[in-house]
Amino acid sequence: MYQEATICALSSPVGTGGVAVIRVSGPEAFSICEKLIKGTKLSALSSHKAILRKIRDPKNGELLDEALVLPMKGPGTFTGEDTVEIDCHGGMYLCRRILEALIASGCHMAAPGEFTRRAFMNGRMDLTEAEAVMDMIDAGTRYSLKAASSQMEGRLFKEANALRDGLIRMLADIEVNIDYPEYDDLPEITETEIQDKTKEILDKVEELLESADTGMLLRDGLKVSLIGLPNVGKSSLLNRLLKEERAIVTDIPGTTRDVISEKMDLGGIPLKLLDTAGIRETEDVVENIGVERSFKAIRESDLVLLLIEPVAQLSAFPGVEPLSSDEIRLIESEEDKPYLILVNKIDQLASPEEAVSHVKAVLSSREDLPKPLAVLPISAQTGEGIDTLEETIKEAFFNRDLLEKDAPMVTNLRQKEALIRAKEALLRVCAGAGLPEDLLTIDLTEAADAIGDLIGKSARDDVIENIFSRFCLGK
Template structure:
């Protein structure tokens, strides 16, 4: 119907104007523009703030070219887009260093504003002097994540891509890097857009029937077909929500806890798995009182290894506290390596709360001290694979078992799109719930006002994921995780 198509255009135009106004209010609240609409110019080191061979100081804003030219001791017209200029770098009090100045003219920059990068020697004093000079000539120090926030406000990237950039910056494994790049390339944003577009059409149709159509138009609505269309979108949303666990493992890695009785060889195995003597090893039981952590990579996934206190009955308050922490560390882990001394009495498998649920950790059990003979009056038990934490081949075997467990936990998703943030999963789950309620209202022959409201709420949840509409407190949480200068 012509009025339906017209309503689609009207709704799209209204949402677009709301988005522009929303972004402008956010920019004002964030201090990026003042009451007159003029932008601040910000400055910060873009590289780690530690002594290094080379450092980069970044400027962004309307005065970036002028300030960059002053520091580079040249006219701002000399700073052509994308060209690096070598020369002396100056502050208000004189020379600072030698280096390069490169300019990116708006909107062809990361932030969509004028951007200048100053490449200098990485001495802390040099970087500080350049930042001080920029502030002297009119810039202000950037807040955490402010460059990325300006890129988002300027439409360079959406909120999913901003979070992906944070993941890429902090990636410590190939899987994390690959996943971050997939989101940074816009794959997830495109998928969400392909769900949002038909929902806009549905909303336009429902609201047009409510506002402009006759009773005959309302009666002609094929509710069964509309429910089928919405159910298909619900399935896609739920599939994404179910991917959140795999996304978490890809980006943030897994926690693997070593758990068992004292002197079962946990600390020795821990040191072998991480490749260094991180945990204290001693024959005296109860040496480990608090858990020790170390990171490495297994099969492309980041792994945090956790060595825990030995589990036993004790009257010592400090050791008891360590044992309780060990139990909590095991429950919070994705995989638990349960070690028992196979040369001693046969123990029972521990069952802390959560281990028996589908969402609990995977438990891999081994009989340790395979290099020892059985103690007098006992026999070697063979229920679990025998290993020696002193043997490199056994340590590698456990590492391969961990790799297999990781693949089993993540193989269902393959290379499919996955969510990497809890907030993304929450919003999409709520969107699916709204669409399910819309279907129920349609099936029950209720007024079209009810499914229309639920479809609109579902669109709002999608928009919160991508950042079209998002609460200020959510933005603060996201961008505060970035370093200064990013």
């Protein structure tokens, strides 16, 4: 078992509250806490049962608080170590005094994430489960929490671990054939079996990778910027989506000067909305900085909503273009960024469909322009078309099947990169069909290592162990 110094930390949020939780973990957890509750032998009490005790400063016996003390014997604890939780009153000064008393008695202040790191080191959880602990705490919407809690339950771990076991078994089979040809009672793995098995594992790795886009967006939120010329209704749309008057709306062009960023829960999915300054040439220094920031917001977002304000009854003005030259330039600046065109203020239009089809006609006549995901008519003022907008975003970025079923999901870049490494190695094995088996083992080992990295296990020792577990070499 991995053992270190005994650590302590405030596990509830910093600030004043009814109750605060101080956590102590490590080999000395019981004996250190006993110094603050003189006369109680924690190791003699039943584990996982709270007791009410007076907490005193061991230095001078000063009464600090009366608190619930919960001794938990390792390894059946979060960290795997002996742990004591002190549920004290939630005063900031009081908590500081208790922590100081613990430190004076031999504790170290825990580093960020240290309890979870210890849980991992002590084999209480794998790396993906450890990562999920933080994601669960940060989750702000239904599906974000669902993704984190299913990872915490070990869904991704179990799947990845099974794939890695498959690779290790195959490696062991190959090495047995190579190293001990004289043991002809051992099963031989054929080249076709290697290829079939590799393909099967590759399919599963690819399936996991397909979940990464949705999984990572659920964790980080989809960044959506609201872009357009001044006065088209960007801030009105922000307010409409948030269902609150967050941004200032006026009929004066150039109202929004800075980027306003707000989180939004879109039916269980996290979005990060960025309302920006309307884009135009201007002499105003402040507004110019705002415009620069709008372009930065475009570059940083996952999706751009380009709002346009159509001219009423366009057909009555044959010479008027539905998209201004500035708007065309904005579309050009999207490059390969996914974007939607929102024809706003349709409450003022006799025929919103006509406006939409005009915009579509312009876009299809311009081969050089990047195509939007859709052109949607909306009214930020009345709310018309907002449901369709929300559905369109969900459909385009989140895999509905993944959201609903409890499939394992990749939720961060580290996990994704490990799987990409595994995929590349497996593709090399497939491409190397016909090569001698010992050459294939290099890439199979790389794939097993990569999946091992995903869950925090190293491959080599296990391959050896697996070989030894099959037969005794001294025979």
